[in-house]
Amino acid sequence: MKKINPFILERNFLILIAGVFINGLGNGIYSVAGMLLVLKLSGSVLYSGFAFFAITSAGALSFLIAPLANYAKYKNSLVYSNLIKAVILLTIPLLHYTIGLHVWYVISLLFIIALFTQYTYPIESTILPVIVGKDNVIDANSYLQTIREAMDIAFIAGAGIIITIIGTVPAISITAGCLLLVSLSYAFFNFKQPAISGEKSQSVRSAVHIYYIDLRAGFHYIRNSLVPKMIFSIIFVNIAMIIMTTNLPAFSLIKGNGTEAIYGFYLASMSLGIMTGTMITPKIKHFDFGKLIIFSYVGTGILWLGTAILPLAASMVLFGMGAISIGVLNILVFSSIQKQVETTFIGRVITLITSAASLGMPAGALIGGVLGETFAPEIPVMICGVSMIIFSIFWLCSSVLRQLPAIDNVKLFNRTQETH
Incomplete structure (x- = not known):
């Protein structure tokens, strides 16, 4: 019988797995419900194009956003970012059941949520060596990636059924609830926090400058x-x-x-x-x-x-x-x-x-x-x-x-x- 790697039972790694699992459920529902809500509000595929444009534009800006994670404690970034995303998503059912939703409001939120995702996703990869040790990084990455891929298939398929039964807006409320649970879970991290750079004034400008220098060297x-x-x-x-x-x-x-x-x-x-x-x-x-x-x-x-x-x-x-x-x-x-x-x-x-x-x-x-x-x-x-x-x-x-x-x-x- 194959022996279980010790890092799998480590407290912080279990918390990370729990966060990845809950996020997988919430993201599966969100990825289906968000686009269907845009289509339902607008009745036009053109607005689906605008929504995908907003989401992919956030991805194109990742090189500017991701370096900002180095200027805050990783635990705090994960906790507060997921909490903010949850609050933002909760405004969708709030407006839907009160004054009504506008399609451009939803598209704007899709863009903002995508920006936060570009900020938090690299942090999960960055803290992994801190949690499991550098010798276990490959095994831990393989373990997490297998979970992510399997959950993507199961949760996205299940999301369609959930949305058919309860509707797009209530489904987005479930995603918000999942993000609140992720935020709560990550609050229990107790790994050693990295030192924070004191040169905050150089954060964005320095990161962009270094990025372009590296990009030019890579192109050459x-x-x-x-x-x-x-x-x-x-x-x-x-x-x-x-x-x-x-x-x-x-x-x-x-x-x-x-x-x-x-x-x-x-x-x-x-x-x-x-x-x-x-x-x-x-x-x-x-x-x-x-x-x-x-x-x-x-x-x-x-x-x-x-x-x-x-x-x-x-x-x-x-x-x-x-x-x-x-x-x-x-x-x-x-x-x-x-x-x-x-x-x-x-x-x-x-x-x-x-x-x-x-x-x-x-x-x-x-x-x-x-x-x-x-x-x-x-x-x-x-x-x-x-x-x-x-x-x-x-x-x-x-x-x-x-x-x-x-x-x-x-x-x-x-x-x-x-x-x-």
């Missing part, structure tokens, strides 16, 4: 490598997907004849597909990387065209199957970077990729909203499917990308390339 490091082509690939795929997911609430209501639970099922299907992709990647990594991406994304394109055209059950199955390639691409690209990029540049290169990908998503959300308002919601889903096929053709037409060997043998950098 990768400019003659294959990484820019991979960045373009991720940006293209992300924009195509956000065009589709902006229309997913309306698309789900059409497929499900107005049943709100279907939206949660589609989101859960995508999460299951991406998780499957991450799980099978070690089994297929020996295939030529170029050919693997070309064939898998042609398959994704065809599957998502079927998602748009076929009836509900088949549509949902094909939707999840199409998402498998997303998980595969993510793991292979980031694994190759972690293996071949010098340790001092890994953070900069990954920041460059994630920042570039995030900056494209708000534009994709607006394009998706306009397309969904102009055409039926099935059309943007079909456009995403066609985009995946175009993405495959781009790789096929590039001799460098088409001929890439197995990921372990891919050389991102020329041996003669200088590093600075």
Whole structure:
């Protein structure tokens, strides 16, 4: 019988797991209810585009927000941030049952909540080594990530059913209650708090300046490598997907004849597909990387065209199957970077990729909203499917990308390339 790692039973780690679990429940309900509420208040897919634009814009600003966490005690940041988010969300049912809700108010709150999430999420990763010790970080991360992925699938699917039964506004009240419980749980942390920087006046300006210096150095490091082509690939795929997911609430209501639970099922299907992709990647990594991406994304394109055209059950199955390639691409690209990029540049290169990908998503959300308002919601889903096929053709037409060997043998950098 395998012995349980001691850190799993450590008080602070159990508190963190409890917070992650409760947050998973609340976020599952919130991710479905928030978008459905915007669609219900506005009656327009265009406003779904505005909502996704607000949420993804907060993600694009993460490089400015996350460093601020270094200027407050981590425990206090987690407790008060979750408490503030809960209070903000409670204003939705308060206004709904009194003077009424306006769609722009809800979109504004989605943006503010997303900003707070950008602030708190890195803190949970930062405190993990403090709680479990550096020797246990990999095991602890794997443990938490498995819990997060499993809960995403279960809670998002369950959220659709809950919302169908009680409605969107009461469901958001449940999310607020979950955040209050998370805030209360984190108040019991007793790990050693880090020292706080006394140079608060330099906080934002210094962080932004350092960020841009690192970003420029990272760009110089990768400019003659294959990484820019991979960045373009991720940006293209992300924009195509956000065009589709902006229309997913309306698309789900059409497929499900107005049943709100279907939206949660589609989101859960995508999460299951991406998780499957991450799980099978070690089994297929020996295939030529170029050919693997070309064939898998042609398959994704065809599957998502079927998602748009076929009836509900088949549509949902094909939707999840199409998402498998997303998980595969993510793991292979980031694994190759972690293996071949010098340790001092890994953070900069990954920041460059994630920042570039995030900056494209708000534009994709607006394009998706306009397309969904102009055409039926099935059309943007079909456009995403066609985009995946175009993405495959781009790789096929590039001799460098088409001929890439197995990921372990891919050389991102020329041996003669200088590093600075």
